[in-house]
Every structure is written in structure tokens, then in C-alpha cells.
Amino acid sequence: DRPISPARELARQLDQAFVEVADEVSPAVVVIDVAQRDEDTEETPAARHPWFDLLPEEWRGPFRRDRAESDDKPPGPPEFNGQGSGMIIDPEGRILTNHHVVEDAERIRVRLKDGRSFEAEVRGLDATSDLAVLQLKGAPKDLPVVRFGDSDAVRIGQFAIAIGAPFRLDYTITYGHVSAKGRTSVVPSMLGGGMMEQDFLQTDANINPGNSGGPLVNIDGEVIGVISMIRGLNSGIGFAIPANLAREIGARLVADGKFVRSWLGLSISSLRDEEEVQALVPGLADGVVVIDVRPDGPAREARPALEARDVIIAVDGKTVTNPADFKSQVSRKPPGSVVLLKVQRQAESLQVEVVAAEKPARIPLIGRTRPSPAERESYFLGMTLKVLSSAEAKKAQVAGGIVVTQLEADSVAAARGVLVGDVITEINHRPVTSNRQVSEAIQNANLARGVVLNFTRDGKSDYRILKDAEE
Template sequence: MSIDLTQTVPLVAPPPPPPPPPRRPWRAVVVTAVVTGVVAVAGTVAVQAALDDRPDDAGPAQEQAAPEERAPETAPPVTADGTAPDWQAVAEAVRPSVVAIAVRGPAGGSEGSGVVLDTDGRIITNDHVVAGGGRIMVTLVDGRVYEAEVVGTDPTTDVAVIALTDPPDDLVAAAFGDSDEVAVGEPVMAVGNPLGLDSTATTGIVSAVDRPVSTGSPGRGEPVVTNAIQVDAAINPGNSGGPLFDASGRVVGITSSILTTSRSSGSIGLGFAIPANLALRVATELVEDGAAAHAFLGVRLADGTARTADGTVRLGAVVVEATAGGPAADAGLRTDDVVVAIDDEPVSGAESLTAQVRERTPGDEVTLTVVRGGETRTVDVVLGSREEGRA
């Protein structure tokens, strides 16, 4: 039996046996497997099977009010002393805006994390946390438990918004930072519900930015390709949908997947987060419109290399097909062109270009650096819009 080791899988913590207790017991697990794969922070094989049964139309698309201005109620950002982050102060400030999520359905359940979007009770999490359907229960940092419902889901980016059906008056919304400003080496803190251990905080640094990561989308067909923030902070099953904070207590990412030595083991210091700018844009569209728009280049791609006129060999994404009438074809992109950069950001392959396109907005103009017949040129493309599909 062959195993595909190139895909990441959503990480949802295993469900407790029914009936679900207020808090389930946890036990340490020693993992000795030697296989490598990327796992999303919310799932096991059993849970994955349960998630695959979700109907395509799950996730209401009813009209919702836009998120209100959150400035007065957000968790207060923290200022470090200039030498090292004050993680104790950060944790104290942000933990009230982080929640534990438990989903229970006839076929099983899942556990994950979330971050409070606004004081009306809306919460951002991962699509794969709630994709299985069922009753959603949200636990706040002080132990209060509330029922929630799905506002909208977006399998393409693995972002979902849920809302408490009867939110409390003292709900604390998180402050969001600019994920475009995140830099390699920057200190970060992940807070979430790993293995049912709510409000767990772990720290580390940003190991890489613009890391193309592909994960399975349970029951949705198309894989999730993310231009992710890579971190070495410990992230484990149950962290899915939880926030990644900077040293000032601002959300810069939504943790979603890890690279691990097997589907049952935990963190080995290779975790990935959806950039906050992308997650917040998608969440806002889900609230306002019930669906998110996705940028579309209109090409079919493969990994490859190109040799420029000076003999330099560069990695890139080979255009296998430019869809007639699509944005790329209309801009002059041709079959066998090799895209080596987008807006001066290097492209290392098909997933890299796909991830870069998906984090942008329909209508954005991008400049592609293309090698054609050994000659390097630039092509300006206005990205189109479609719900899902190729880059």
C-alpha cells in the first residue's frame, strides 16, 4: 500500500467517548513511527472519517451583520521591555479572547480552538474543526460554556466563523495585527486547546514566512493551499483554529497544521498558521456575504525550472495550460512559460504560486516574472474571481 507523504491533514483533537464530560481526561502518548507527513492540528484517522460525511451545503449563508468595530473591547496589546517579550503579560492579556471548541455529532466529534472576533459573539476558527457538523459548544477561559452555530465556512482557505447563540456581555475580542509585517525570527505565542488542555500557551519564533503548505480538506475534494507562517512553537491536535500572537498580544495568524512523524504524534517544532490578514478578510466576507471570494489566475501548473539568458537556473511554476478567456491568457501568459516570481516574491513551484494567488483579492493586479525561451519578462495580470478551482 502506498502512502502519500506530501499532503497535510487538518488537525482536530480526538473526541471523548459519549456522553461528553465537561473536561475529558488526557494521557501522554509515546510515538515511535518513522513516517513523515503533514497533519492538520485537529484530526485523527477516526475523526477524519467522521468529517468526510458533512453535506456540501453545511454552513448557513444567511445574511449577517458585519463585525462591529472592536477597538474598545479588544484584548489590550502588551509592550515588551525592548530586550525580551513579557510572555506572562501577553498571556494574561490575550487568554480571555481564546476559546475551546467541541463539536459533537452522530458520527463522532472533534475538538479545536478559536479566537473571539467581536463582542457580538462571533469566533474565527478552522473550517476543518466544524466541517463534520453537529452540536457546537464553546468554552471560555473562565469555564463558562455556550452553544454556537456556524455563520459561514470557507474550505478553500480553511477558515470558518461561528457565533455564540447567547453571548455574554463581558466577551473580550482579540486585537489583530498586520501579518504582512511578520518577519523570520520574530517571537510568537500560540494559545489554544491541545488535546483538550484549554488555554495552553506555547512560545517560539517565526521560522519562515510565505511557506506554501497543502492540507487535505475533509470531504471537500480540493486541497487547502496556504501561504503560511511557519513557527517552532509547540502546536498539537486541538490547537486548530486558535490564534498565533505576536509579542504585543496581537493576532498574526490562525494555527492550522503541523508537520509530524506520523498522524498520531504531536509537535516536532514545525507548525503552520494562516496569516491573520487572510483569515480576517475571509471571516469578514463570510459574515457579510455568507461566502468568500477567491482570486483566480486561470492556469494549470506544474513544478519546474527555467534557465535564463545568463545561464542561471531558477525554480518556478510551469504553465501547463492557460485557460482561454482567463486572466492569465488575456494578459499574454503562454503554455510552457515558467513563472519565477510574483510581485518580486520568488516562486518555488506550483504550490508556491497557487498559495500566493489565493492570499490575494479578486481584482488585484499582480506582476509575474516569467521566463520564456530563456528570456525574462514581466506580465501584469488582473486576478479574476471564482469560488474554487485551479490557480
């Protein structure tokens, strides 16, 4: 026999390591089948997920139902027409998966690798993090469970192994690497990314529809993330919810059925996006800039008071570098707890105390909730806009423009400090005094490059640059 070279022997050891991980983890991974009635909707829950539009069109078919002649059929029993993955997290038969996998399910069936199948019910849901916990009905006592690793200790470049049921191909194993940590601008603000309060692990392990809710594990077989979404066909770009966050939220869902978040009621931005503020705090590279304090938020009672252009650099002694980091830390504080913010106000360092409050399930709109049908209005980046009449422009002391009549609280515009009543005179340095000009400005806007708004507020001119936050 030919002798085995050291290089081949090393490759065999690596090969064996992957085999061992698959053998160890797969029994604790489950395939989740979801049933819904035909008349409920034209799309599966996954297709209604806010991140669904990030999938290329050719990937969306498996998540859409064939509605041909459905109107002529009487309502039928629930059909198992959606599928995802999950993992067993405790011996009592609780399953961690994605919220979008089981959203609005009438029946849920969970299949194990050994062939056993169980009905399951939802124990808790959290749409914001896209996590859910299921409870197996009649769970046996011999269930295998996954082991969680420390996602904070994950290093870029280490192996990442995905296990799940892509395209109904149960227990498919793919591997790659951890491509990045702390990804925050995964979903554009205009698609709901402004509401996200977490970051993601990025991996180039091959992930496809059906992998959602399954584990991303390291070479030791420990779960480092919950697979959540992909970006583009064959792009090698997938994202997973970090295990530490998933484990914390999962525990709350088991205990309470929901995850209660706190908030401070601040409009914020990354210091890296605020050149004017950077000049006020030389030496600071990262931080969170206060753009505005919401009138209905708990930060209105901060002591000492927070001001626009304050830079928050730590929450309860833990450094924050960007808005997603700040939101993640604040949201996990118990409502009613005192949050200590380390703030830099030009050359002055401050310690600011704010009592966190429970974040409303839906933050109310700022401004009118029912615009008059007689008014011609446009919608742009979370703002409802109306062209000023000649009389209104004269009263506002401008030649013409558009007024912000309504503002979505979690929009990119609100995050950058735009207020209801602001009169926008230019978009990207072009006048907007008519509906035609407004339509053209909206069509030509590119949030990735930045949208410049020139406006007046209380007779004073100002501007804002709207763009997706950098990662």
C-alpha cells in the same frame, strides 16, 4: 539578601513578559465543543480533514469514535465528541477557528475562560484555507477580543506563543519561535496540497490535537497566525495560517458567509524545478512557469496570449516567486477584475492582461468521467491509466504503453502539464506495457524524489518530472 544578578533580572523580565501575554490574550481565546449524532460517521470532522493523515497513528485516536455495538443502538441525541480552539474577533461575538474543527457539526458550544458558555452557529466556512467563523447566540456586550498583528512583518526567530485546548486541557500555554515563513509544500500534492493557495508560518511551539483554531501570538500579544496542523509526534513542527490572510478571509466570511476565489486556469510550476526554462531566462532565480493553459480557463483569452515556458514574475506589480504565492495573489482578486501579469518570454519582457473569473467550487475533471467497468485501469498521481492493446499501441505508433484516460485538474500530474490522451511509455525509465509493470512502477514511485514520465503526444516524444514543489 543576596543581590540579584543582571542576568537573573533579565530572565525575570522575560518571564513576566510571557505571563503578561497569557493574561492578556487568554480571555479572548475560546474552547469549542462540537456535537454530532453517532450514526453520522465513524469519525469526527477533524478525522475527515484532508490533512488528518499527516498525524501519526497514535495521535488519531482522540478524533475517532468508538463504534462498538453502535449498530444495535437506536439513534441518540448529538454528543459533544469533538473539540478545538478559537478566538473572539469582534465585540459582536464572532469566533475565528478552523474549518475542520466545526465541519458538519450539529451543535456547537463555545466556552470562555471566565466560565461562561454559549451556543454558536456557523457564520461562514472556507475549506480551502481551513478557516471558519462562528456567531455566538445571545452574545454579551462585554466580550474581550484579540488583537491582530502584521504577519508579513513577522521575523524568523521571534517568540511564538500558542494558546488553546490540546487533549481537552483548556487554556494551555506553550511557547517557541517562528521557525520559518512562507512554507508552501506543507501538504504533499498527492494528499491535496496541489489545491492549496496559501503559505504557512512554521513554529516549534508545542502544538497538539485540540490546539486547532487557536491563536499563535507574538510577545506583544498580537495574533500572528491561526494554528492549523502539525507534522509528526513531538517533532517541533507546527503550522499556522498567517494572520493577514486569516483576517481577510474571516472578514469575507462575516460579510458573505463564503470566500469567493478567482482563477486564471493555468497549469504552473516553480522556475526552480524547470532546468530547461532556466536556461532560457538567465538571470532569473524565481518565478512561475506556465506549463499549460486550460482550455476552459480565463487565461485562454489573455492578451497577448500566454505560452508554455512563459515565466510569470509579478502579479499587478507584486513579485511572485512560487506557485503558492501566485495562486494566493490571484485567488484574492475580485472575479471580473483585470489582472496584469509581468511575463518573461526568453529575452522578451511582456505585460499580459487576463480577466480573472470565479473559480469553480470543484474544477471539472479533464477527460472521461465514467471509465468502462470492462477496462482495467490504474490510478496514479491524479491520472487514470489504461494499458494499450496491441491495436491501440500500433495506432499510437509505440511498442506499448499506457494512455491517460482521465486527469484530476488539481493533481500534480495536471500541474506539470500532463494531458488526457498522452501515451506514457516509461515511468522512471522503466517500460510500462502491462498491468504488472504499471503496478510495480506505482509501488516504487517516490514523489519527493521525483517521478519521470516519458510519453508521446501527437506522435512526438516528451517527458515530465512530477514532484512536490520546493518551498
